[in-house]
Amino acid sequence: MKTLRSWFGFTCSLLVFISVAGFYLPGLAPVSFCEEKSEDCQDEIQLFVNRLDSVESVLPYEYDMFDFCKDNEEKRPSENLGQVLFGERIETSPYKFKFRKDQPCQKVCTKSYDTSKVEDKTNLEFLKRGMQLNYQHHWIVDNMPVTWCYDVEDGQKYCNPGFPIGCLVTSEGRPKDACVINSEFNKKNTFYVFNHVDITITYHSGENESWKGARLVGARLDPKSIKHSEENSQSCEGPPMEIPGQFSGNLELTYSYSVKFEATDQIKWASRWDYILVSMPHTNIQWFSIMNSLVIVLFLSGMVAMIMLRTLHRDIAKYNQVDQGNLLKIHLQTAITYEEAQEESGWKQVHGDVFRPPQMGMLLSVFLGQGTQIFIMTFITLFLACLGFLSPANRGALMTCAVVLWVLLGTPAGYVSARLYKSFGGENWKTNVLLTALLCPGMVFADFFLMNLILWVEASSAAIPFGTLVAILGLWFGISVPLTFLGAYFGFKKSVIEHPVRTNQIPRQIPEQSFFTKPLPGIVMGGILPFGCIFIQLFFILNSIWSHQMYYMFGFLFLVFIILLITCSEATILLCYFHLCAEDYHWWWRSFLTSGFTAVYLFVYAIHYFFSKLQIQGAASTILYLGYTMIMVLIFFLFTGTIGFFACFWFVHKIYSVVKVD
Known part of the structure; x- marks a missing residue:
């Protein structure tokens, strides 16, 4: 009964919070x-x-x-x-x-x-x-x-x-x-x-x-x-x-x-x-973090601008002029043979395979649906925090807002997953919807439940009461899952995404790749720059979680969020272009994993933080730290991977939409 009363109180307080928050920021009346x-x-x-x-x-x-x-x-x-x-x-x-x-x-x-x-x-x-x-x-x-x-x-x-x-x-x-x-x-x-x-x-x-x-x-x-x-x-x-x-x-x-x-x-x-x-005294360090990240963003922006304004513009102009009727004229004007023009533009040679559906398209679409849900939730939560609604004066408001938003954002997750899965040629729509609604949240809940068992055994105040766990399951299966099915319904109802070029029936053979254009080195390198933009801010976030320090600089955090968004997008676009130039058209999973690999660096940094900054003692505390860290890493993996994928998806559509293919 106490749990039910607390949940009734939570619902009422949420409605009151929504109705009165506009009168005072950050929230509570004097x-x-x-x-x-x-x-x-x-x-x-x-x-x-x-x-x-x-x-x-x-x-x-x-x-x-x-x-x-x-x-x-x-x-x-x-x-x-x-x-x-x-x-x-x-x-x-x-x-x-x-x-x-x-x-x-x-x-x-x-x-x-x-x-x-x-x-x-x-x-x-x-x-x-x-x-x-x-x-x-x-x-x-x-x-x-x-x-x-x-x-x-x-x-x-x-x-x-x-x-x-x-x-x-x-x-x-x-x-x-x-x-x-x-x-x-x-x-x-x-x-x-x-x-x-x-x-x-x-x-x-x-x-x-x-x-x-x-x-x-x-x-x-x-x-x-x-x-x-x-x-x-x-x-x-x-x-x-x-x-x-x-x-x-x-x-x-x-x-x-x-x-x-x-x-x-x-x-x-x-x-x-x-x-x-x-x-x-963290303000000066925070500004240093922002300036360090901006330098990386400017460098990547310059690289992307060079590709878009010089290389692609030149290649596309030449390629669109190359046809059988004016080939001699091109020879006389540019002294470049047709074969040489094609060699200069390796990314154009794979136009018939670049939109070939990826392997394990079901899993990729599920990850992207969940990543979209997490991205929207994170953006809205940080925006409200910047306005002052989720300040330290409103105890627990940050986590409450994040959970409620995640539950209510099941529709975009189902829509994105279903839309992409249908474009990949998938037909098992029931499996797709169920995996979107249950796979990643189930992994998080399983980890969370195991950590909660340890807290129960240790009689810790952080142990979640059984009634609250049931209530969380009710929010998940009673609200989030139906909304995911609703979004999937509209996603499958929509027509297949139109690609700018047709896909050949026979796959093109991928030539021998150099070390830097192979999948693993490119993925490992792709996560370095995004992690470089956030690792200083990450130190303060981990301090607030594990060293029990008060975190309040949500303005800095929102700026770093925008910088991370830009850096993941630009780093993935650059590597995607290099791989396409090497005539490797398997960009679907690679674009997701390139920026998603930032989560691996996050995990490595969390382990370093554990040994260098904390003095945690006991097996239970160590297991809890690793268990909660794995939840953070999974969420961050889906978040950054989704950013990189959609940036690369836009880029590939953009460059191939202006290419004339006979």
């Missing part, structure tokens, strides 16, 4: 706070807690798994589909504040552990394991992350949207992670729990504004480790809270907090996320 509660003004600030994650483990866990203080009236706000798929588990906490009422030292709760009891020992070991792997809290106030800001290199300040639950000093005396911030953390083989936080909430008063009350524009905290006793219970000061690595006996762990409010009129509510985003 909340006003006053010292006295009223209809349009709240007096209590509720702090929410989210899942805990780590850069050393792919497995996130819910807040309650670590035996922290719980809210007596625990409530979970409704979560959208994207939040569920990303494993976000938001719930209320016992940290509740009255607006503009500073509280210097407040006890939250005390946890007692007796290692002679199995449950207490298990909870304490799990807490120590979390500190060893540097698991991070993620707290939320008024839909804003509570940040931990600290100084980094060059005097800059970095604001992390999370803070560690504790840290460890190893048996060699080496402080790990956050233990380097305090010289008192110096005992060997000792864990230090951050059981106290100093919270500072910044607000923008509405004295000179049109709205009543105040609005929160910032929330920061400073984690501390304090061993509480009756003497320091009023001041929250004292030695750090230590847990020996080899501990036995009884342990009392008290959690506390202090909160203070600061007023500022310099920060507007609409720009309250800026201090988090500005602290991430």
